[in-house]
Amino acid sequence: MILRTRGTLAATGLLVATGMLLAGCGSGAASDGSDGYTVYALLPQGNDQPYGTTYLPPMQEAAAKAGIKLTITNSQYDADKQASECEVAVAARPDLIILWPAVADTVRPCLEAAKAADIPVTVTNSDVIPADKSLIKAYSGPDTYGQGAASAEIMCELADGKPTGILMVNGLTGNTTAINRRQGFLDTIQKNCPNVTVLAEQPGNWNKDTSQTVTSEMLTSVGAAKVQGIYAADDTMVAGAIDALKAQGIDPKPLLITSIGNTKLGNPLIKSGELDGTIFQSSSWDGQNAVVVAEKVLKGESVDENLFMPSVKVTAANADSPEVAPEW
């Protein structure tokens, strides 16, 4: 009994000390005072993912320039967490909310809440579904569906009407970007080049190692001889797929291989001729324009409904162009 009480007391003491520490650190972060705009940016990733890492600095830079006080959250692709962050944001009454939906289908209530509180919302990176378009002021960012479509267009061009069997490596199962890119790719080949057929598909979870293993297994499954091409939903995974080909002693150069990104991992593969085409996605453009669009809305300037990042196709022809210099 005595020991127990003493233990509890000591525990409380230690916890209180931690609390003070927390409070000390916290108060530093919550400084205020500027009379600029306050904006909440609800993102599903940040410094924990490669894209977010290069997305954030230009965003913060642009915000500083525009005198916007930016509060950034990261829901780590958890729709519930983002919803709760949205409630937090609405409760804080900012001048505007920038939203990058974790799961596009689930953001409707967030948009409704913001509307009820008279807070304008702009969307970045991943668009909301068409039915929700009326609830947002503007969208800026890549067209994830369009990226899949653009990658498919390269594939169609390369296939040149000949029957072509390809393997498909998708992103993380259930992830919105993964779903959109896959759909864009599939819809486009069906429309433009039905001669291209998907022999097998598996998720590569945005990982190089997972992609390499599943690609190798798909090659075994359908028979490597039947495979004339590979589409992977990002450059990291396509690098794994190309490694899988090499490991099986297959030269990737004659195969039709496309992906999305033109990252520091993918760009050299384009130059070496192993990767035939990819779609440039500029994380800095994305981050910067999220704020640019928001600023326009805040100032009451007119904005286009959609500001699409140009889905620049990158092939051996333009791989060295400074316009498509890989960012991450």
Added chain:
Amino acid sequence: MKRGTRPSGAQTLQWVSERGIFFFTAALVAFAALFIDNFVSIVNITDVFHRAAPIGIVAVGMTFVVISGNYLDLSVVAQVATAAVVLIAVSNSAGLGLAVLAALAIALLYGVVNGVAVGYLRANAVIVTLSTTFVGLGILRWLSGGSIFFGPPDGPIRALGQVKVVGLPLSALVLVVMTAALAFLLGRTNFGFLIRSFGSNRTATRLAGVDTSRVVVGAFLITSLSAMVAGFVLAAFSNTAVSTMAQGFDFGALAAIIIGGTSVFGGKGSVLRTLLGVIFVSVLTNILVLSKIGFGWQQMAIGALIVLAVSVDTLARKAARR
């Protein structure tokens, strides 16, 4: 008490059930060899090992924590990712030797923090390792900025990832060597004996004069070192590293350990069983991918298998007791 003669049928059943994982694995491999095209090919077996090696190395290490009766080490996910990122990032800037040393220091730190909290402070292992996962991943992401790190295409890490031993990747050899070494450690040495004894009855082990807190630290250290090796293997395989690697290794490794037949209550189990559990799951997933079965079904199959394997085992034990 008088001993009657045990019915031979039940005896056989128990004999089989105790060796269930050996039969299951053999049966599955035989099935695949017979009915799945191209299953038996050097390329495909390599793929199976690519699946099995990183998570398998984690699992054989984590077997020590499970056998010591401490449920599991959730922080292996953070540990594997940290080791991989440190290996590539540090070797890019400061050389491979320093990178390995840094990763080793971090692995030891993980092992000591987890082990001290669970062993000396008697805290619940699930929550302790959950907290160290949060802290560890947080720090990794904070420092690495979540970037993808990749080694030079002609660097030593890449070269290691490409080495083949009798046609199989080096990672397969690492898995086998780790299993053999840890099996020896668990089965034949004093340290392993204490782990098993502690898992079977911690009070009795303490009252035999054993510093049981140190035993727990030892179990977590073994797990941490294995996770580090797994991180190296993963990094060498893909020549890239990112903080989001090794997702699902925590429960994935635990599933393999359980399918292998190691008791989550501690005391009973072996490293070899864990290896078979890992191979079983890897072969099964491989078969499903080869048969073009989607991700959802793969998950369901693995889950059903855990329940099935343990059900058969339990029912056979019951039948044998009757």
Added chain:
Amino acid sequence: MTADQTTPEAPGPVVIEAESIVKRFGGATAVDDVSIAVRSGEIHGLVGENGAGKSTLMRILAGILTPDQGEVRVDGRPLTGGTRAALDAGIALVHQELSLVPELTTAENIMLGAFPTRLGFTNARQLRGVAATALREIGVSVDLDERVGRLSVALRQFVEIARAVARKPRVLILDEPTATLTPAETDYLLTMLQRLAEGGLAIIYISHRIPEIFRICDRVTVLRDGQLIGTTPIRATTPAALVDQMVGREYKLDLQIRRESTPGEVVLAARGVRAHRVHGVDLDVRAGEIVGLGGLVGAGRTELVRAMIGADIRTAGRVTVTAHGRTRSISSYQSAVRNGVAYVPEERRTDGLALTMSVAENIALPNRRRLATGGVLRRSRVSAFAQRLADSVGLRPPDIRKDAGDYSGGNQQKIVIAKWLGRNPKVIVLDEPTRGVDVGAKAEIHRLIRELADQGTAVLVVSSDLPELLELSDVIHVIRDGRIAGTLSGPEADERSVMSLAAGGGMVGKA
């Protein structure tokens, strides 16, 4: 309540009877064609060595186990339907192992499984009321709202009896209820049982302690190896005859056989030991000497020895072990073991053995260093070593590959002793070394303890079994309230002197 002591036999009609019961576990037959009948108002003794099938038979009567053959009848009606039906028929079993829920309150434990409810909600007032009545009936006062986990062992035993009584049973079965009780508490319990029987209750009383059987039972049934040896009125038998029936051979209780001892130097020395429930104890144990610690349960004996050897936290005091002319201070349990202390704990199943490991591994545990070369255990060395020790303590069957959990209580205790023998301990501390152990194994364990002392080991024994304490010890320290209340040796040590010291002068119960 009228004291009608003149009809000790067959006081009433048969309440419960079991006929030709057979129960097998795996290949082993635990109960083999046993019949028993108990009458209202009768206290029926049930005796037999460990593994004789007593507990199994009682669990069948209480509906916990279903017999493979035969049937149990209550008032002539067959009993089927498990625990529930047995409870409804008025059969209450007080277990050998405490079967209480530590986190529930005293009242809830007493009413466990029979919570009074209204529309599914527990009726707290009624619950406490019935519990309080039951406690009053057995004359014990306990805080009704206290968590049972915080009560003393003896109190828990009485709470358990209160639970049985609260169900207004017609048959009360007690399985070794006095194993954890002090003589005074035992005395009280036995008187209480007699009172309950006078009220018409049929009581089945299982005990290893022959004197208790003779004190309260009307008839006694003997089981051996799962078979019925016989049921006899208590007046028609003698303790010696009963023991002969139990062990199936001529056996002499070696009571009062004291050892010739010539103690040497002080090996274990404690000065000013304080700990939870221990308030300053000085104690010496010499080489070759057996020191007994007597006293009531809860007096602080176990706490004292555990604090002395560092198994529990010691708040003050110094304990040293002297061997080969070097005196070392014991700062932790590990340092105690390193310096030659061996400890046989009270709870051998939970504290003494790794039940899922083999006998060999259990024996190897404290001896692992010497069985290993460079940290690697040598299997052949381990099994030879373990086999030698298992043989020396008379383990039966001497199969060291079997799990320790497969052995009976007596054999398990031998394994615990065997693992320490391998270290040639300078000091051995035994806490209740023969509790729940059958008569045969008990004698063997006593022999082992004497041999150790003869070889020069300093022995410290805690025991609630008074004859055992008197028989074994060269010196007896009686502990009361965490202090040594008195020290007895030689002819002055007898049951009365120990008891009066333990109870604090005024002797409880009859002389």
Added chain:
Amino acid sequence: MNSTPTLSLGPATTDRSARLRAALARRTEWRGLALLAVVVVATLSFEPLVFTAYPVTLGRVALIGLVALGLTAVILMGELDLSVASTLAVAGVVMASIPNVALGIVVALCAGLLIGLVNAFFVVKVGINSFIATLGMLFVLRGLAFVLSGEKPVRMADIEAGIAFGAPIIGPITPRVLIFVLVFIGLQIFVTKVRAGREFYAVGGNRQAARDAGIPVSRRLVTGFMLSGFVAALAGVINTMERTAADPTAGSTVLLASIAAAIIGGVALTGGRGSIVGTLVGALSLGIIEVGLTLSGVQVDVQQIFIGGVLLLAVITDPASFRAVVGNARSFLSGRRGETPA
């Protein structure tokens, strides 16, 4: 005649203050309360918005806590249900796949009960350890959620119903919070006042004793798993309603957060010890920390470091840990000095 002899075996607590002290010592929530107090004080000092915007905080607590409440029922019996997060996902997908909202809710909740029943079947009938059985179910149900949903989010047919559901009904209280409070009250009454719930403690604290006392242990286990499955499914339904779509990856962080909430609140994984109030306290602590850090714009990696650190501190400041440390230190010191202080 009635004066039966009595035996005194210990103090029967009588005086009021001793009673009170004993009653307080019996509680298991102290550690959780200490943590909660610290969290509240710290949050008040740096981000009081957490409390002025309390509906938000409550919403987050309800999200973390709801599943934890159901899970507590299982943990009290010394079992574990690792399948709760997957159950949540499956229930959401099932509900969103059915056009009629009311029917969808009913079917989803039934699915939760069914999942609980299946878990209980493996634990009770087959006799598998619940940790393993529900680990298997974790994988099976997660896979099922993907298969049923076609690996993508499923939108509700009636989005308006979902949006209406997310709106406050009584003052600022949303249906989620209301349901959470109701589930809390219901379970609290269940484990403290209802016979079956009270017996959960017996099943977890000493199963053999419970069995011997005639408690239908198997039925209690089934009840517990079904409760846990039902509450998890309820959480899935609520999430789907509030988000207007079901995400097959939903609830990925729920499992560990619920176990953490229960353990912080003093619920013992070994069973028989703990309370529903404790779980609530644990969930409150976690929720407030999270909302506070989010509100003050702390980056997610730093948030994780904080939460992990607080969790680690909370779990190693268990009184038992202190006793272990004190014991170790004492032995160490006395070993050094060769003598312990008097």
